[in-house]
Amino acid sequence: xxxxxxxxxxxxxxxxxxxxxxxxxxxxxxxxxxxxxxxxxxxxxxxxxxxxxxxxxxxxxxxxxxxxxxxxxxxxxxxxxxxxxxxxxxxxxxxxxxxxxxxxxxxxxxxxx
Amino acid sequence: xxxxxxxxxxxxxxxxxxxxxxxxxxxxxxxxxxxxxxxxxxxxxxxxxxxxxxxxxxxxxxxxxxxxxxxxxxxxxxxxxxxxxxxxxxxxxxxxxxxxxxxxxxxxxxxxxxx
Numbered sequence: 480x481x482x483x484x485x486x487x488x489x490x491x492x493x494x495x496x497x498x499x500x501x502x503x504x505x506x507x508x509x510x511x512x513x514x515x516x517x518x519x520x521x522x523x524x525x526x527x528x529x530x531x532x533x534x535x536x537x538x539x540x541x542x543x544x545x546x547x548x549x550x551x552x553x554x555x556x557x558x559x560x561x562x563x564x565x566x567x568x569x570x571x572x573x574x575x576x577x578x579x580x581x582x583x584x585x586x587x588x589x590x591x592x
Numbered sequence: 593x594x595x596x597x598x599x600x601x602x603x604x605x606x607x608x609x610x611x612x613x614x615x616x617x618x619x620x621x622x623x624x625x626x627x628x629x630x631x632x633x634x635x636x637x638x639x640x641x642x643x644x645x646x647x648x649x650x651x652x653x654x655x656x657x658x659x660x661x662x663x664x665x666x667x668x669x670x671x672x673x674x675x676x677x678x679x680x681x682x683x684x685x686x687x688x689x690x691x692x693x694x695x696x697x698x699x700x701x702x703x704x705x706x707x
Contacts (some may be wrong), residue, residue: 512694
């Protein structure tokens with residue numbers, strides 16, 4: 480299994496508070512991604528990184544920011560959490576040389592009350 | 593933009609039944625196509641892939657063929673088992689910045705196999 484961990488695994492927070500989710504990898508893969516999974520929507524890309532300090536927006540980036548200061552860590556921040564951001568968040572990694580398979584972490588279940 | 597449409601289900605089958613989950617896509621260029629599977633409480637894992645037209649991906653008895661003429665990548669298995677119960681996602685690759693390949697997912701199809 481690819482070495483990807485996400486923390487926390489579960490979190491309940493109140494509307495308006497900032498929240499940071501962490502994705503940590505031990506594979507030294509260049510590319511990292513944050514997705515959210517919601518019923519009826521599948522997975523949708525929030526932000527991704529193509530190198531240290533190189534990030535770009537995905538399909539549903541409003542209300543989220545990311546940072547990647549070292550290869551192994553990719554942080555997702557909800558600046559001011561809203562109930563619409565209640566979701567399961569998955570981190571994924573991939574290495575360019577290969578079939579572009581993405582390896583997924585175990586997910587973080589976030590509830591915003 | 594690129595998109596994936598897949599049969600939403602849920603799909604309920606008896607053990608040893610034949611499975612088909614339909615997936616069609618819209619894309620510019622020639623994306624790679626994937627099927628990912630998610631078992632309860634877990635993240636997604638790659639089931640199979642195809643990188644060009646007429647390629648057949650296969651794994652664990654599942655298979656899917658990249659059909660450019662019908663823009664489809666239907667998942668099939670000849671005889672399902674209870675352990676195949678999961679959510680299945682069809683996805684395509686979409687070129688991103690810096691050589692990255694973003695995934696565009698369908699909404700997922702929940703499969704339940706009864707003994």
